[in-house]
Amino acid sequence: MRRLDAVGKMSAPSLTRTLRSESPEETHRMGVRLGELLQPGDFVGLIGDLGAGKTHLVRGVAEGAQVARSEVASPTFAIVYPYRGRIPLYHADLYRIADYDELYATGFLDLIGGDGAVLVEWLDRVPQAAPREYLRLTLRPVADDARELHAEAFGSRPAELLSRWAP
Template structure:
C-alpha cells in the first residue's frame, strides 16, 4: 500500500453533521473521482453517503442502500456510482459482479466497505474511515492517494 499524499481528521458530533460533511464532498466530486468508505456497522457511512448524493444533486428519493445490488447508479450533477462491498468475499467475486467495468471517467464512484476488497481501489483515490467516538459522535479520518484526491481532500476539509 502506498503512503497517502494528504490526510485530514475531522470530528462530527451528530448524524446531521456527518450528512453535511457528505453534502460538501458531493458538491466537490468530479468525474473520475473514487471515494472509498471504511467503518463498522453503525459508523455513519450511510449518513455520509446520503449527504454525498445530495451534494451531487441526486434526488433524495433515489438514494438507497445497494447492499443487494452491489452497485447502484444515480443521476445527478454528474453520474454517481454507489457500491457496497459488504457481501463480497474477495476480488474474484467482485470481478464477477461487473464492478470493475464501471465507466471510469463519466462519473464518480463511492464505495462502502472498501476494506473488504481493498484491491478494488484505483491507484489514486480518497479513503475515508469513520470511527464512532461516543453516542452520535464520529471521527472521520481521510487519506488522499494521488494529486487529484489530495486536491479534493484539501477543498473538502481545508
C-alpha cells in the same frame, strides 16, 4: 495502511486529515460538501463498522451531487446503484462480496475512471478494488452521536479534493 502502487512499491497517502462530526446531521452535511466537489473519475472508499456513519455520509454526498433523495438506497443486495445528478454517481457496497474475483465478475471495475464518481462502502472487504488514486475515509464512533473521520488521499486529484473539502 499503505498500498502497492502500479509498480508494486508501497505508497503512503499524499495528504491526510482527521475530522470530527458531533451528530448524524453534521455527518450528512460533511457528505453534502464532498458531493458538491466530486468530479467524474473520483473514487471515494468508505471504511467503518456497522453504525459508524457511512450511510449518513453517502446520503449527503448524493445530495451534494444533486441526486434526488428518493433515489438513494442501500446497495447491499444489488452491489451497485447508479444515480443521476450533476454527475453520474455510482454507489457500491462490498459487504457481501467475498473477494476480488467475485467483485470482478460483477462488472464493477468497469465503472472506475469512467463517466462518474464512485462511492464504495466496505472498501476494506476488497481493498484491491480501489484504483491507484483515491480518497479513503475511515469513520469510527467516538461518543454517542460523535464520529471521527480519518481521510487519506492517495494521488494528486484525491489530495486536491481533500484539501478543498477539509482545508
